[in-house]
Amino acid sequence: MSKELFDALNYLSKEKGIDKDLLMEALEAALISAYKKNFKSASNVRVALHEETGKMQVFSRKEIVDEVFDPQEEISIDQAKELDPAYDIGDVVEVEVTPRDFGRIAAQAAKQVVTQRVREAERSVIFSEYQEREDDIMNGIIQRVDPRFVYIDLGKVEAKLAESERMQTETYRVHDRIKVYVTKVESTNKGPQVYVSRTHPGLLKRLFETEVPEIYDGTVEIKSVAREAGDRSKISVFAADAEIDPVGSCVGQRGQRVQTVVDELRGEKIDIVEYSDDPVIYVSNALSPSKVTKVIVEEENKATTVIVPDNQLSLAIGKRGQNARLAAKLTGWKIDIKSESDAKALGIVSDEDLKMPEEKNDAQNLLFEDMDDLFN
Known part of the structure; x- marks a missing residue:
């Protein structure tokens, strides 16, 4: 076996990024297969490859017995002692059986097998590379x-x-x-x-990670994503540092960051809301851009009843119920929306309840209005 073959294996290892030991194992397997096919050998054969010299040796492994019945599998004790006096019955001796023209035959037979193993190893490398890119x-x-x-x-x-x-x-x-x-x-x-996929919520999340450095470095965290691909989405964001505005970070100056994501998603509208552990605040935020008067929480059923001004009812529910549906997906809370007049008629709230001061973040409401202007 010429040294050129080993040089070729080294080249393949470097060029294709395939483990050299894997290639050597493939070559050994190919040579053993070629020997068995061409010389009708028994199964107990070992091939030794010497990369430094380019030399190849084939050894037949035989058990030492007192009387030989199968010459391919066994060797007599007398023959074994000629090789090494220390051998005894039951030991296994290796006898070199390398044929003269084996290099030529083996090269032809090994080519196909080695090519197949290289192809399999290459596929494995590619599979591992892309498996790491899941999600x-x-x-x-x-x-x-x-x-x-x-x-x-x-x-x-x-x-x-x-x-x-x-x-x-x-x-x-x-x-x-x-x-x-x-x-x-x-x-x-x-x-x-x-x-x-182009519809998976993970696409929206990864796009924001790409466009918003604060999300990439962990300063701002995306808590949840609700998406109806191609139409509208909502994401909730949170910052542990009270001095950081998570919504503003995602929107960017003059809406540039969110607009880049919108453009990539071919005009899909995106509502960015601030996450809160308080379901009253979180559900109110999630129903943006509509304004909320009151949120009544049923912890045991993880359900809420949301009261909105009469003129905000259609906005809160959204076209074909989309705004309410996305808000429920985003928060994980059931949301039942009532207008103020319906809520009073049903006895859910009183006039006194509706006179309670609103705890609104005026800056955030203005931001929602600015965002809506971007999309319309």
């Missing part, structure tokens, strides 16, 4: 589109974007660049299969 966003280029999938080139693999994971407001054109959220990576016989 992350990646940039890709659309390669082709059919009724079931949009196929996206991510570099070393082609990802699948299923119809159910597409935004209805988007048009997917070949050669367009696109950001996708990696939902799952599977190992298959044909190599790694990557599945991606």
